[in-house]
Amino acid sequence: MADHLSVKYKVDGELKEIVRLPHGWREMLVEEVRSMAPTGIMDFDIHGIEIVRIAVSGARFPSGEKLVMKLLTEVTKNLGLVDLGIDEDDLKKIRESMDEPYGMVWISGPEGSGRTTTAYALCRWLSAKNKKVVSIEDPIEMPIAGIDQIQVNPLTTPSIEVGLQLALEQESDVIMVGEVKDLSVANLALKAATGGRRMITTLGDSDTGKTLNRLFEMGCEPFSVASSTDMVVSQRLVKKICPSCRASKLGDVAILLNSLPEELGEKLSGRTKIRVYYGKGCDVCKRTGFLGRVGIFEIMLLSEKLRNMINIKSDGESIRKEAVSLGMKTLAVDGWEKVRTGQTTVEELSRMFKD
Ligand SMILES: [Zn+2]
Missing domain, CATH: 3.30.450.90 (Beta-Lactamase)
Structure with a gap:
């Protein structure tokens, strides 16, 4: 002891x-x-x-x-959609898509990836547009103004299903489900999305393709996923370089690539040196070189083509590849953007892919 x-x-x-x-x-x-x-x-x-x-x-x-x-x-204090680290283009598309009165948003990422923060930010944004927002959570991660939060508990709301039913009876416009872990919750949520509600849910998968595969594995009807989903988001959090002591140096591309995902090789091909950033450490960041965290995002907005692929239950990875060919940024590419623009370090990005 x-x-x-x-x-x-x-x-x-x-x-x-x-x-x-x-x-x-x-x-x-x-x-x-x-x-x-x-x-x-x-x-x-x-x-x-x-x-x-x-x-x-x-x-x-x-x-x-x-x-x-x-x-x-x-963790989630006052974070709005613009504070999360989503780039302007994607933010615009997200807002347009969330303006549709109904549909399904899946937000996935491992524990501690910031997925609930993103779900809350979407809820808050919709609540500010005078939508009635209800969440069903187990547990409620934090009280949010403008959202009616239902806590799963043995006495009043013994399960997420019961909470979801309650939220539907209350004529909610937007319903957030804390975490979808099984088919019955997923099906209820999909049904609500098809039936005219804006649904926001979180899952524990590592990228957008794997999220779709998880839904298929759970037993969700591909047709139902294809017709109701408008967005699949996958995310991570990395430490942000302290702005008060940020410095830069030239990094050797060949060495950098050793610790980064292969797909970034293409982005860096033809270069031998590249400028990378780090924090020297100062009083503001307590000598750590970092201050706060920023999200890395992969945002799949469903086009007709992607919906068709889901409909015939194509493999999630091939749907993801198609989304990339249609312009989706992968987690690796968005992460690299944040390294290139001095928001985070190469080490943080490579840690993100090792975890
Ligand atoms: Zn500092």
Whole structure:
């Protein structure tokens, strides 16, 4: 058993020990936190100015109990569509597509990829356009003004299906489903999208092609996916270079390509050196060289051709390739754009593809 209580912060994806406390404090502190968050969620009122929401989860290990407290408010605070890192062209297309009164948006990415932040930003944008927005979440990641959030819980809303039914009865224009994990939820959501609702859902897959394959594997009807989906988004988060200490250097293309996806070879062919950026470290970024994070996106807007391919249940990867030939930027290409323009580092991009 550890002889001290270690308190660590995870900032921008990196874990750092902040303070060591006497071992004797452990039990008292764990008890205190647990009693403050009996449901796993606690809200702190900061001087009546804002409420900070924290998710708490604990687990016992041979070395003792570990508590993880995730600051939910900070992650998604006030992020609008323009703050996420989506380029102007795609943003324009997203807005046009979301102006259609009904349809389905699938947002996919691993845990911590920022997919819920994107879903919230879309909801907020629609709510500002006077749409009635309802979300069904398990758990509610943070309270959002303008959205009626339904928390899945054993007493009132025992499942996402029940929540979805409730949202439909409430004449909602827009319904966000926290995470689609099985066929019955996917089918209900697809039905709602075909029936005149704007649906926004999140999934855990790594790119747009794999998201489509997942839907097929779950057993969703290709026809139903093709007719109701207007957008499949896949995303990741990378650390942003601190603007106060950003510097640049010439990188050797051959070496850079070793750690990056093959498809970027084409983008860099014919060049031996290229300018890349990094943060030198300063007081603003606490000597880390990074400040905040930015999203990397792959946004597939469904054209007639892509719908036809989904309809005949083509493989997700070939649909994705077709989308690329029609102008879709892949995660790798969007990531490279963010390296080239000094928003993130080559190391961050290669880490994103290793994770
Ligand atoms: Zn800095």
